[in-house]
Amino acid sequence: MGPQGQTTSLQRLYLVEKRIVRVVELAGSVMDELANSTGPRTDILTTHCREFMQSIKEIQTTLREEIKSACEYRPFEKCDYSARISNEICCKKLEYIIEQLDGMQQSIDQCKDGI
């Protein structure tokens, strides 16, 4: 599917996005907790906030790495369109030959059946 690093990098960025979503969700839960009519439960608040800070840290690290490697990507460098055409023509040739060989095989089988 392409160079391994590229796919993994995409996956990493996708994970970052999911983490951001999670972070926002956490913020919402914290707000809900704070809005609790009986008063916020500190243990839940602490866990949420810890997870929040952890995620933010991971997001920052990943983004920093990805931004560094993102600059190395250059599109359009090797245009392989002519090689693609050559290959298409080769495929056509092969398909044609296979068809001819199938025809020969059929003839041979018919001759065998005739005997």
Next chain:
Amino acid sequence: MQRPKPLPNEVLSDLSVSAATKLQRLRHLGRYFKQSSKAMEQQVSRDARFYGSLIRLQQNWKVKRQRMAAIGPGSEGFSFDLLDNSFLDLTALSRPSSISTVRVDHHYSGILSIQRPQKSCRSISLRFIGADPRCKQKSFSRKKVYSSAEHPRTAKTEALTDEDVNECVKDTHSVLCEIHQSIFEEQVFDMVNHETYNPLPGVSVTGMREDFLQLAIGQETSVCLCLVPSGKEDVSQMVDPLGDSQNGESGLLNSDSMELSIVGDDKPDFLKLSGMPNPVSLEIYLLFIFLENVLARAKERRSCPVRAQVSGQPADDSCGVLGHFCMTVAHRIFSNKVLSELESLVNGVPYIQLLSHPTWHSRTSSWSLSLKVPQSVHAARRSKISDDHYLKHGMRSQFHTKVVVKDDQINVSGEGAPSIICSFRGSSSDVFSMNCYGCDLEDLPMILLQQVASQVIRWLHEEALVVGMKASRDFLCLYFDLDHGDTLGLVAHVDPDDINGCISWWVVMDDGSAEGKKLTDYGESEGRRFLGHLSLEALYATVMDLASLCSIGGIH
């Protein structure tokens, strides 16, 4: 005047109101964050689908982006550029390809889809005039996906799985491949048209319309090249040799037009064209040579950029790529005729084998006729004698005659046909004599039969010498010296049209006074007897029987 000091219950109620308000705002904030996270999640998965697909396609196709253009909702201005810049200046396109840029649409579910341009996916179709288009083999056409199921797929919004996205990317890739190939075939068609502006030897343009070109190659062959939508035959554009266009419909093609019947077709013409080369193979060859030509010119240009660019064809056989192609077509037709002659010949002589040889050149064909003679019976008696002995004495077990056709020149080269020099030498073992000469198609069967018959005579001569007979040979005759000074002749008679066999044998017993008269004029008589179409074993046995009639020196 100062504000009156608030009473305790007022302070408390103010506090409770502000506390309640704060809690309310916190709840709002919480709801806002939750909703945002849900919306972001959906957006993230949509974008992941779209950009993931785009990145996969970008590995094979050039992607361009117009940031300013707001073409429509849900479109970020991406497009695929299918034009190869290195081809552009070499192919001298007379019309800019309108299908070279394919817009990318971003469906709201994140699925990437492309807008197929109008009149995309056309391919070159080659046809011989008079051929039935329905006979054309297109059985291996690849699965066409352009009317594909993208729409049902984008209709379902929930449960869009990874497989759906994968399928979508694969379909898009196939469509882009088809469009890309179609662009190339259009370019080839343009190049072909461009080459017709120069004079071509033996080729004339007899018809030219948009997307249609008709060429006459030589005297007898007419070929038409057209750009047709892939997978369909352009039946409505067929022109018969009289120049009248035969239209079953108004010229509009739709998928129902496959069953068009041609007005005024007559069956005998189709039978005549059974010897034509397969048009599909010629189409592939045409694309191939034009691609090679463009790549060669691009390479040349890269390696010598300083040289002044001359637009036009390189010296490719000094007749251009199209000229070479037309000569290939002419050669193929001619070599099919030669092959049918050879096949009927080999049918008529049971002891010849026909072998085809690959030449790796499109305008050269090569076959050989192989005559295998049975092993000498005397070899069994002289088991000590190795094969080298036989070779040294010029005895072989196989004779070859090679037929090479270049363009429309036939060249026959064979061994064993005695020349004048050989007959002077008499019966001594002579060197392999290779004769090489050109001939016409009409003379070919006769020449080959004479060659084969003379090879048989040569072999019999050698066998006769082995048993010690006094024998001499002369082209198609083998003479044995008899006891009383007479000469017995074994004569080969060749006739390509003889249905019982092309080579037949006569025994002639006379003293040479009837030289020059044809055998068949007299039929059987006192001095000549017809032996029939003998196999090689029977001939060998006959020669051995004749040994008892000849004066044998000292063997027995």
